[in-house]
Amino acid sequence: MLAKKVKKSELENDGSLLSPMYGSRNLREPVPRYELPENQMPPRAAYQIIHDELNLDGNPALNLASFVTTWMEPEADMLMTESFGRNYVDADEYPQTTEIHNRCVNMLARLFNAPEQNAAVGCATVGSSEAIHLAGLALKWRWRRRRRQEGLPTDAPNIVMGGNVQVCWEKFARYFDVEPRYVPLTPERYVIGVEEAMELVDENTIGVVGILGSTYTGEYEPIRALNDAIVELNHRHGWDVGLHVDGASGAFVAPFTRPELEWDFRLPAVTSINVSGHKFGLVYPGLGWAIWRNQEDLPDELIFHVNYLGGDQPTFNLNFSRGAGQVIAQYYNFLRLGRKGYTEIMQGLDATTAYLAQAIESVGCFEIMSKPGTVPLVCFRLAPGTVGDARAGEAGPGYTVFDISDHLRARGWIVPAYTLAPNAQEIAVLRVVVRESFSRDMADLLADDLRHTVQLLQTRGPVPSPARHARRPRIAAAAGARHEPEGPKTARKIC
Numbered sequence: 001m002l003a004k005k006v007k008k009s010e011l012e013n014d015g016s017l018l019s020p021m022y023g024s025r026n027l028r029e030p031v032p033r034y035e036l037p038e039n040q041m042p043p044r045a046a047y048q049i050i051h052d053e054l055n056l057d058g059n060p061a062l063n064l065a066s067f068v069t070t071w072m073e074p075e076a077d078m079l080m081t082e083s084f085g086r087n088y089v090d091a092d093e094y095p096q097t098t099e100i101h102n103r104c105v106n107m108l109a110r111l112f113n114a115p116e117q118n119a120a121v122g123c124a125t126v127g128s129s130e131a132i133h134l135a136g137l138a139l140k141w142r143w144r145r146r147r148r149q150e151g152l153p154t155d156a157p158n159i160v161m162g163g164n165v166q167v168c169w170e171k172f173a174r175y176f177d178v179e180p181r182y183v184p185l186t187p188e189r190y191v192i193g194v195e196e197a198m199e200l201v202d203e204n205t206i207g208v209v210g211i212l213g214s215t216y217t218g219e220y221e222p223i224r225a226l227n228d229a230i231v232e233l234n235h236r237h238g239w240d241v242g243l244h245v246d247g248a249s250g251a252f253v254a255p256f257t258r259p260e261l262e263w264d265f266r267l268p269a270v271t272s273i274n275v276s277g278h279k280f281g282l283v284y285p286g287l288g289w290a291i292w293r294n295q296e297d298l299p300d301e302l303i304f305h306v307n308y309l310g311g312d313q314p315t316f317n318l319n320f321s322r323g324a325g326q327v328i329a330q331y332y333n334f335l336r337l338g339r340k341g342y343t344e345i346m347q348g349l350d351a352t353t354a355y356l357a358q359a360i361e362s363v364g365c366f367e368i369m370s371k372p373g374t375v376p377l378v379c380f381r382l383a384p385g386t387v388g389d390a391r392a393g394e395a396g397p398g399y400t401v402f403d404i405s406d407h408l409r410a411r412g413w414i415v416p417a418y419t420l421a422p423n424a425q426e427i428a429v430l431r432v433v434v435r436e437s438f439s440r441d442m443a444d445l446l447a448d449d450l451r452h453t454v455q456l457l458q459t460r461g462p463v464p465s466p467a468r469h470a471r472r473p474r475i476a477a478a479a480g481a482r483h484e485p486e487g488p489k490t491a492r493k494i495c
């Protein structure tokens with residue numbers, strides 16, 4: 001999030017003041033909104049102002065847009081509260097925190113089937129985005145090392161990925177000067193095409209990305225097929241193109257629901273994997289993990305050694321200080337749940353997802369686009385030809401998934417509507433992520449509200465919502481829509 005300084009001339013009247021609701025008890029003066037207040041205020045007053053203002057946020061439990069954990073057990077809350085003051089990066093001061101971090105990396109490397117004879121390495125990150133930036137950098141350095149050894153130019157690295165990648169991949173390419181090569185989707189294929197990807201790979205390709213769980217539809221990309229094609233290409237040309245698996249969601253799901261699915265270090269081309277601890281790792285935001293198959297896949301030049309906290313500390317992170325609470329909470333989940341606990345939770349989410357998909361289908365005008373046995377979410381669109389669907393050219397008011405999303409918001413549900421990535425951007429969908437806090441009862445309630453919403457839209461048509469346009473970009477960002485700073489935006493074609 002990027003915030004801009006508000007000019008005083010832009011403020012309506014003297015709107016720079018927070019109205020002190022409890023003024024007569026605690027506050028004698030108005031509180032400025034955009035300037036540091038001159039004076040102190042009692043802790044209770046500061047708490048109450050902020051607490052009340054946060055009531056305007058959505059209810060996290062009804063935020064069906066987000067993959068991110070909104071509930072943990074009280075014991076995890078306690079550990080996190082006890083760890084507020086603990087700095088993750090300060091290994092000398094907090095050696096046991098570092099030990100816990102190392103245990104988590106070991107557990108994840110084994111969960112992802114890193115070969116026992118290899119020295120897999122890894123680290124905690126703020127989320128999958130940071131993990132992806134680190135993994136992308138490692139791919140770039142690895143490619144450059146090899147090119148330099150062969151006396152070849154290193155000025156034009158590229159990376160190959162589906163057009164459905166999350167925005168963090170676009171950031172990586174732009175921030176770190178790597179040409180992004182996108183495999184466009186098609187109206188029938190919503191993930192990377194293997195042949196199409198291989199056509200984009202050349203000697204300057206630092207790596208190929210396979211997503212275990214597309215942000216848009218939850219579908220698993222064909223990682224095994226990508227692996228086989230890369231192995232063959234490397235063999236044919238003498239290249240060493242790596243495969244990175246973006247397992248932001250799926251890498252904490254597939255090991256428990258589909259252990260037979262080969263998508264991880266069992267595949268020889270897979271050099272690195274990222275996963276979000278704060279998604280299906282079931283930890284509060286922000287926690288991610290990056291794991292490399294081999295020490296050599298993480299070039300030494302990227303690791304810095306610092307001694308100013310005492311002792312020698314290797315660091316590979318974009319930032320330095322951060323709270324240790326999330327890492328500790330991840331370890332809590334690992335100990336508390338074990339393989340069996342995670343399996344039961346993920347199987348439960350799968351069952352709720354199937355139940356919700358059925359309930360949504362029973363409304364009668366939606367087509368389910370997500371596939372069972374992938375990320376626990378339901379992605380759906382208005383079935384072509386639905387009465388009132390603006391696409392169908394029917395007489396009648398005409399409405400869209402964006403209208404449905406707006407109407408649901410009035411009931412408190414946050415269900416994002418967005419278009420798929422190019423060249424499937426004609427398809428507009430709704431998506432519900434099924435987290436632990438989402439019950440079958442809530443699935444029934446949501447399906448009922450969908451039914452009422454559609455009936456209302458079919459008879460009365462959409463009612464313009466003032467908040468709608470302000471809200472859309474945020475929803476698009478949450479869905480991972482492509483961010484283009486210049487030129488026309490991807491058309492938000494409505495069905």
Ligand SMILES: Cc1ncc(COP(=O)(O)O)c(C=O)c1O
Nearest residue numbers: 127128129166213215246248276
């Ligand atoms: C496939 C994929 N990759 C990366 C990310 C970024 O993850 P994070 O929010 O943990 O940085 C997401 C987030 O939704 C995602 O779905």
